[in-house]
Amino acid sequence: MRLYLYASLLTLASSLCAAELSGDARVALIEDDSAECLANDGKLIRLKGGAKKTIVVWLDRWFMGVQTADHTKHVMQPEDEPIALGCSVTRDGEKQHWTIASVR
Numbered sequence: 001m002r003l004y005l006y007a008s009l010l011t012l013a014s015s016l017c018a019a020e021l022s023g024d025a026r027v028a029l030i031e032d033d034s035a036e037c038l039a040n041d042g043k044l045i046r047l048k049g050g051a052k053k054t055i056v057v058w059l060d061r062w063f064m065g066v067q068t069a070d071h072t073k074h075v076m077q078p079e080d081e082p083i084a085l086g087c088s089v090t091r092d093g094e095k096q097h098w099t100i101a102s103v104r
Contacts, residue, residue: 016074026050027057028104030082042089046082047074054078058101059085064094071101 025050035046049055054077061070074083085098 001057025051026029027055027076027100029085029100031088032082034045034084034087037087037089040087040089040091040093042087042095045085045088047076047085047098049076049080051076052078055103056104058103059086060101061096061098063096 023083029048030048031043037044044061047057047059049057054075054079057074057076059070059072059074061068061072076083081086089095
């Protein structure tokens with residue numbers, strides 16, 4: 001059980017790190033407060049871009065420590081607001097998180 005929790009924490013920590021591209025493009029997974037998510041003791045996870053040009057970001061979703069088939073593509077423009085992905089804790093009380101698979 002401890003190994004599972006440790007692995008989950010490591011994966012979550014790495015998923016919240018920023019990915020850096022060639023000098024000026026950055027993307028990050030950030031946590032925001034949201035009434036819906038806070039009701040389940042979670043945070044709203046958002047994808048934030050800081051690039052000076054259009055970027056394509058591929059994300060993977062993890063649910064209960066297992067990678068799901070969700071492999072989503074997000075095309076982000078420089079002026080885009082952060083994209084809401086979902087709550088870190090579902091309505092059923094299960095944990096989920098996202099990881100950045102690639103940025104172009």
